[in-house]
Amino acid sequence: MASTLQIRTGTASDTRTIAEMSRCLIEVGLRGWSWHPTRVARALRLRETCVIVAEYEGRFAGFAIAEFGDTRMHLSLLAVQPGFQRRGIATALLRWLIQSARTAGIREVAVELRVNNFAARAFYAALGFRQTRYIDGYYQNIESAIQMRLALVEGVTPLPTP
Numbered sequence: 022m023a024s025t026l027q028i029r030t031g032t033a034s035d036t037r038t039i040a041e042m043s044r045c046l047i048e049v050g051l052r053g054w055s056w057h058p059t060r061v062a063r064a065l066r067l068r069e070t071c072v073i074v075a076e077y078e079g080r081f082a083g084f085a086i087a088e089f090g091d092t093r094m095h096l097s098l099l100a101v102q103p104g105f106q107r108r109g110i111a112t113a114l115l116r117w118l119i120q121s122a123r124t125a126g127i128r129e130v131a132v133e134l135r136v137n138n139f140a141a142r143a144f145y146a147a148l149g150f151r152q153t154r155y156i157d158g159y160y161q162n163i164e165s166a167i168q169m170r171l172a173l174v175e176g177v178t179p180l181p182t183p
Contacts, residue, residue: 026110028117031072031084036061039072039084039098046100051161056098061086064097073117075101075110085114087122087130094122096132115148119173128174133159133166145169 031039036058043056064070064086075083083101087094096118101110122130133156134141142152150169159166 025078026082026108026113027076028113029074029076031065031074033062033065035072035074035081035084036065038081039074039086042084042100042102043098046103047098051163056086071118071121073114075105075114077105077108077110080105082108083110083114085118087118089122089125089127092126092128094118094125094127094130096130099132111144112148119171123173128172130171130173131168132170133168135160136165136167142167142169145171 040054040056040058040061043061044054048055061072065072067088069089071085071087071089073085074081081102082105084098085096085100086098087096096115099111099114101114119130130150131153132145132150134145136155146152146169148171150171152167153170154168156166156168158164
């Protein structure tokens, strides 16, 4: 059987799985639980927020949450279940969002990630993102972050962060 990957918009029934993946894969080592089920449910309802899910061979494999502004898309969360990593799922999720951003006239994509997350840095760099800023103590004053940006309009430098 050939492997199949489907990207779809998130639904209310995905709320708990997304929140738990965020807690276990993204928020690990931080105090509290930022992307708890109530916050994920709210993101699913917001018009300017896009929540997408990847299913691999019919199983929940990953998700992404992004906010769309007038000229910028902010990628808040992107995670793939450990058993499904290294299969192109994160790339497919991000490409889906980037295509949507281009269609919406968005000029750039921004994401923050932990300074020591070298795999994520390499992932985003391979897709054309470049590091634009270091943010000391970004994660609850526990850990610093770097911001990376991708210009979606050729010849346009990513906008400076206010």
